[in-house]
Amino acid sequence: MPLIKPGQTPPSDEEKRRWPRDADGLLRALDDSTPSARRCSARDMANAENDAQRALFAAALLARLRSEHEVSVREVMLTTLVRLGDIAALSGLADCLRTDDTTLRNEVIEAMREAPAETAPIILELLGDAEPSLRVFAVNILESFRHPDVEHWLIDLISHEANVNVCASAVDVLCLTGSTASRPALLALRQRFPEEPFLQFAIDLALKRTAD
Amino acid sequence: MADISISEQDFEKFREFFYRKSGIQFDDSKRYFVDKRLIERIEATQSGSFRNYFMLLRVQASNAELQTLTNLMTVNETYFFREEYQFDSLVNSILPEIVRLKQDQKPIRIWVIPSSSGEEAYSIAIKLLECWPAINEVDVEIISSDIDTHILGQARQGLYSARSVAQMPTRYLQQYFRRVGQNWQICDALRDAVEFTRVNLSDPSDTRAYRGFDVVFCRNLLIYFDDISRKAAAETFYDALNPGGFICLGHSESMSRMSSLFRVRKFPDAIVYQKPLEAR
Structure with a gap:
């Protein structure tokens, strides 16, 4: 029967990974030349261990977001920013609405719609901008x-x-x-x-x- | 033991905690379902109160109790050849396209999540053997994953009720199963052909090893997730799939409402979603 069972655990990206999975490694991987490494880094940041790390990751993601040209990476970054639920992250996202980059603005609008409980206070601020x-x-x-x-x-x-x-x-x-x-x-x-x-x-x- | 009750605040606290751990959101209508299982586990662990039990869930290093509770909280109802039109699409449209585009000799890899008790993964295996002649020339790996370790044990065992196999053509039943009392035991060849693994789709440390798939079946799971968790799951699948790989969702689910990363593909048997070939 040509249905075959994987001989071992599914292939891991571990050997391909250039950066350690600690906070410093994740920050460096955010600047990696390959989009998949940047996506992995942005996704892993959603698992921040404490408020200080959440703030650190949020700042890094926001700084990188405006220069990131790969749509798939931007999408993961936006999801993580919303999932971090950090007030600085969400305020930073709202700030992206001031950019002239229409695509980014639309992506931010979509992202903010997906977490109403987290983004509600920011929306109220925006309504009074x-x-x-x-x-x-x-x-x-x-x-x-x-x-x-x-x-x-x-x-x-x-x-x-x-x-x-x-x-x-x-x-x-x-x-x-x-x-x-x-x-x-x-x-x-x-x-x-x-x-x-x-x-x-x-x-x-x-x-x-x-x-x- | 004194009566144990779950207050409104307890429920809210637990709901938030469980959502963060599993991506599964319980709305108010699930209150009775959740309370009943929480009380069952508070008693079983002799925690005495929600407060003590919640502490156990949060601090236990092994996460064993969280796993036990997760097993109780997840819904595992499926049957063989459920939504078969997607399996038709797999053999008639998806796999022929993958074979045509494939540039290496690696096996075609199919990921089924959630596995539940294995009916879907085994149905796919049977469908390939019965309806896709190319299986004689192409190697295929099927990996089936679930967050519930108890149900994975059942999947590996491969013993099914008459209700579970009721939709299956009799010929397949005779060929791939044998009767055990009131139940049906799947043959060893199929049991050996499917790999069952424990994965929490909402945990990047669980999913990061899952790469290089050509097809993902994720049916009737994301309906239990909220919008942002659905979007995160879609992004996880994006990285799990090879460029040009396909994802099949349940009939009431739409990728277009979760993420813009995939293309809609309308095949004669089903609508599915494809990671763009040029994706990096």
Whole structure:
């Protein structure tokens, strides 16, 4: 029967590994020339042993993230940054939303959506950021964010937000996820921006979708 | 022994701990299932309270109790030739493409995770022997892994209930099994052909040795993971697969919702996912 049993343990990457698997080795491997070594290093960093190591790895991953061109490595780095759950890691991720690199921004948005419990405090900060584009990105994250307070945050946002683009983004998300609870804030928003036909249209649609 | 109860806070604490260790997330609807097993183990270890037992789980150097509890907490229900259309896809589309692209003489390697009691790995072995003539010229290794050491023991033993083999064509049953009382014993040739190993998919130190696979079957496991653990698992499979290798998920699971690293391949029998050939 040509089904064969592996004669020994599956081949290990141990012999190919150039760096020891301690903290220093993982940091050095993050700069290895081969993407698979960098992916392994980034993945292993998720197993940080204590807060100091978590902070060290988060800083290294964030520093490397912007110059990493290999998509598969970036994806593992982003996953690890979210899994580390370290506040500095998550704030650093949020900072990446300020970059001009659209691909990286979109990857960060995706990554932040995947860990709602960990990223919720950062999202709240972003919703209050001085830069309107950052507030729009935060709203984009909320579009598929599994957190029970999403609607509440969006209602709060449109109740005081002055920027029409941010409001329009929030209304779009409420159109998809809102309930009757959103209606008073939507109606008030329509009164605040009578000169914006696009927003009026979006609000009317959201009111229709959130009707009983 | 006094009545042992698991408070809301205990449940939350345990849920977080177990998630970090296994990637498995229990939602509130699983509360009864989790409490029942925790109390069972608190009694068996004579810990007396959740607090003492939780301490044991966290500090025991051998992790033996964590393993025992994990065995109890994992669901192991499967049967032979479940979702057979994917095995059709394996022999009709996936393996022919792998053979065509293969540039070395190494065996084709298939990883089945979770193994559960071995039905899926043995089904693949039977399917290859019965429906893929190229098996006479190409060597194939099948490695089947699970986090549950108890269920791996059952897989190695290869003794199955009538319900477990009910979907299998009678001819295969006659050829590869023998009757033992009410049960069916798989033949030694198949038992010897599949390697069963213990792996926690959420632990990089467990998975880093798993490399060079051409096909991964990971069906109906990731539905128990949360989004970020699913994404991490997808990235683990990416490194486990050779460039051009394939991953088959359960019918309700979609790689596109976990990771952008794989390409969707629509074959006549099934939709599967492929690591790009040019991947490094």
